[in-house]
Amino acid sequence: MTETTHAVQILTEQAGYLVGVAARAPSLHNTQPWRFTVSGDAIELRADVSRQLRMDPGGREMIISCGAALYGLRLAMRSLGYRPEVELLRGPDGERPLARVRLGQAARMTSGERKMLTAVPHRHTHRGPFEVGPLPVGLLARLRDDVRAEGATLTDIDPGPVRDQLIALVAASGRDQDRDPWVRAETRQWSRGAGRPDRDGVPAHTFPATPSHEAGSLPQRDFDLGRGLGSLPADGPAAPVTAVLFTPGDSEEDWLRAGQALHRLLLHAATHWVFARLNTQPLENVATRALIRDHLGLPGAPQMLLALGVSRTARATARRPAADVIGP
Numbered sequence: 001m002t003e004t005t006h007a008v009q010i011l012t013e014q015a016g017y018l019v020g021v022a023a024r025a026p027s028l029h030n031t032q033p034w035r036f037t038v039s040g041d042a043i044e045l046r047a048d049v050s051r052q053l054r055m056d057p058g059g060r061e062m063i064i065s066c067g068a069a070l071y072g073l074r075l076a077m078r079s080l081g082y083r084p085e086v087e088l089l090r091g092p093d094g095e096r097p098l099a100r101v102r103l104g105q106a107a108r109m110t111s112g113e114r115k116m117l118t119a120v121p122h123r124h125t126h127r128g129p130f131e132v133g134p135l136p137v138g139l140l141a142r143l144r145d146d147v148r149a150e151g152a153t154l155t156d157i158d159p160g161p162v163r164d165q166l167i168a169l170v171a172a173s174g175r176d177q178d179r180d181p182w183v184r185a186e187t188r189q190w191s192r193g194a195g196r197p198d199r200d201g202v203p204a205h206t207f208p209a210t211p212s213h214e215a216g217s218l219p220q221r222d223f224d225l226g227r228g229l230g231s232l233p234a235d236g237p238a239a240p241v242t243a244v245l246f247t248p249g250d251s252e253e254d255w256l257r258a259g260q261a262l263h264r265l266l267l268h269a270a271t272h273w274v275f276a277r278l279n280t281q282p283l284e285n286v287a288t289r290a291l292i293r294d295h296l297g298l299p300g301a302p303q304m305l306l307a308l309g310v311s312r313t314a315r316a317t318a319r320r321p322a323a324d325v326i327g328p
Contacts, residue, residue: 007041014080019042020322021076024120025263027065028053029190030278032200032315034069036326039096044097045070048325053190055183055284056112059174060255064303068210070099071150072120074260075267079117083107084208088253098256109309110269119270126275127207127220129236132311136272140241140308147245150261152254153300156243159216162296164244167286169291171219171307173282184225191223194231199320206317208234218242218305221281239307245291250301258303273312279305 002258011018019036022045027033032210033051036046045066052062060312077084083104089097109117142154147154157163177183189203192212207223209230247254266276283286283302292302 004041004168006187010103011038011041011043011081011229014295015043016322018073018076018080019326021117021120021144022069022072023319023322023325024067024316025065025072025259026123026125026278027068028056028061028196029064029187030200031062031190031204032064032325034066034325035328036073038326039100043073044056045073045099045101045205046097054186055177059195060303061280061284063252063255064259064262065327066098067256067261069259069264070101070256071260071263073101074119077101077103078107078109081106081108088256090252098252108281110184115271116264116267117292119267122302122316123266123270124275124313125206125278126311126313127212127223127277128232128311128313129214130311131305132237132241133310134240135308135310135316139269139272139274143268143308146264146268147261149303150224151248151257152245152261152262152303154243154245154261154265154298156241157296160223166242166292166305167216167218169288169295170279170282173285174219174221177281177284178222183298187221187223188225188227189231191225193227193229199318199324203317204229205231205315207233210234215237218277218307220277220279225274229272239309241308243306243308244296244302245304245306246293246298246300247273248300248303254301262304273310274308275311275313277309279307293315 015038030049033048035048039217040167062298074084085102085104087100144154192201192203207230211222212234
């Protein structure tokens, strides 16, 4: 049996498992905007543009979400004992592949990677209060290393005037979006009440019924919209770390790298019961993104604002089955 034939057999037999791990990635409003195709000795990743949101007209957040799924696919391949070979693809917009991933050389999974794989089921976006206290000693530095290894940068924002002004920018952006009927309608469409059987969207157990007003924290998006659906407490101790993830440029390749970096740091953090509150709302406006970049003095493009803290919760958000995201 040739190496190519062997790879085809493995990918055919393990496609459901590989895509199932990849599909646990974070995505804007849990839209899960990805599709996978098993093509010979490779798995191709595409954006599912039918799930692109109006609040993301350029597709930046959709592609970041796909980048996160790409990292999940890479990690799943590592669990089979192979190094993934990733080819990022370029071409006309639409349903073209974003990336092609093949099985590379055989290599045993490291203990750190195995811990991250174990964290995949309980890794989630955390919109409730964090525990009092700092992150585990040395973890933030290791998360910075994770992000750097994926071609991005993670910078924490210390308490003080810079963070206060950032909070003000985020709050103003949120108020503008909350007044936009299209944004409100889309948020309503992708947020779910308790007991709904949907396998996508943001369920009520993952957001509070009223917006948070934690002092010193980035304001969160209001998923409840006055419906009284949310079941999380609204306020609590401020997150010990507020950070920004940025990339050198702002191309589609940068967005894919940002997504891989984001998922890698989130999984590593989750192995220590550290979770992130992701804040994408202010970065959806081009002018606000530029203001945030300039305000923070970033030598690149901000792709994600996030707060990190400890929480002993493990109720993950539902995902569509692998069969629903595998196709031609």
